[in-house]
Amino acid sequence: MVQFVKEIQGELENVYVGQMCLSWEILHWQYEKAIELLESDVYGSRRYNEVAGEFQQFQVLLQRFLENEPFEEPRVQHYIKRRCVLRNLLQIPVIREDGNKDKKNGRRRDYEENNDGVIKSDQLVEIMEETIRLFWRFVRCDKLTISIHDQKSRTKSQIEPDHEEDSEDLEMFAEVKSQLQNKEKRLRDVLKSERCIIRRFQKHKEEDSTEDQVLHFFSQVDMKLVTRVLNMSKLTRDHLVWCHNKLTKINFVNRRLHLDPSFCLFPC
Structure with a gap:
């Protein structure tokens, strides 16, 4: 019975x-799409009220989740x-883009007379x-999502091998762990040398190095998620492969x- 409960908890x-x-992958992709839409919307004629409302609802649900969490069960439950x-x-x-019955053949619509409450590309x-x-x-x-080296070392029973008595998964875990620690250190060194804090996503904007700051921020999220998976x-081999592939996309030149x-995509 105890083993069954552990298996259910593992599945959850x-x-x-x-x-x-998955949510982070899509959110990152949608943000890049929003930037592209902003750059291509020369006249500011596109409207996004409907999807803006959906993102605000997303924020409300997440905010309430975080506010209630200290009084609730552990995170997964x-x-x-x-x-x-x-x-x-x-x-x-x-x-x-919002549906627009009056929009024909991509012709720019004039919003100058009545523009109250319209969500445009920059606001999106x-x-x-x-x-x-x-x-x-x-x-x-x-x-x-704390640093993996603060956790106890993995035992063989915590990693599900594809074959019995197969130690390759344990070796891969050690390799991914080392890869993660190395890239975390590299990122800390870059941030320290440039004296660059991720201000754009802490409501402080700078004209210089904005693109670099965004990349630093996104890589931090990626590495936190890898830590959570580890x-x-x-853990399965597919999980370890996902972590490896995720870290491979973060490079320092x-x-x-x-x-x-x-x-x-995270393995099912």
Whole structure:
């Protein structure tokens, strides 16, 4: 019975971690899309009121989750409990332009006479950035996103091998752990040398190095998620491969960070 309960808890943890990782991938992708829409919307004629409302609702659900968490069960159980009630929890809205019956053949519409309450591309980006800040807080509030080297060493029973008595998974875990620690150190060194704090996502904007700051921030989120996966009660080879692929997308060249934005779907 005890073993059965542990297996169920492991499956629920996999659902939670998988949803968190998937939500971040989509949120990151949607943010990049919002930036592209802003750059292409020369006249500021596009409207995004509907999806802006959905992102604000996403923020409300996440904010309430975090406010209630100190009084609730551990993170995984709390998430599963709330997810059964709030089906949209951690579900990222899809960016789309509001329907416009008066818009014909892409012709620019004039909003100068009545522009109150209209959410345009620049405001959508701001809403996305606020959503990302809140999601970052959600990730950091998970106690198992602490640095992996603060955890006890993995035992063979904590990693599910593909074959009996196969030690390759343990070796891969050690390799991924080392890879993570190395990239965390590299990022700390870059931030220290440049005296660069992630101000853009702490409501402070600078004209210089904004793009670098965004990359630093996104890589921090990625590494926190990798840490959370490595701290799962049960790891499979697919999980380790995901962590490895995720970290491979974070590279440092001449003390400059390069982040591959391509999707990295969490294994089911």
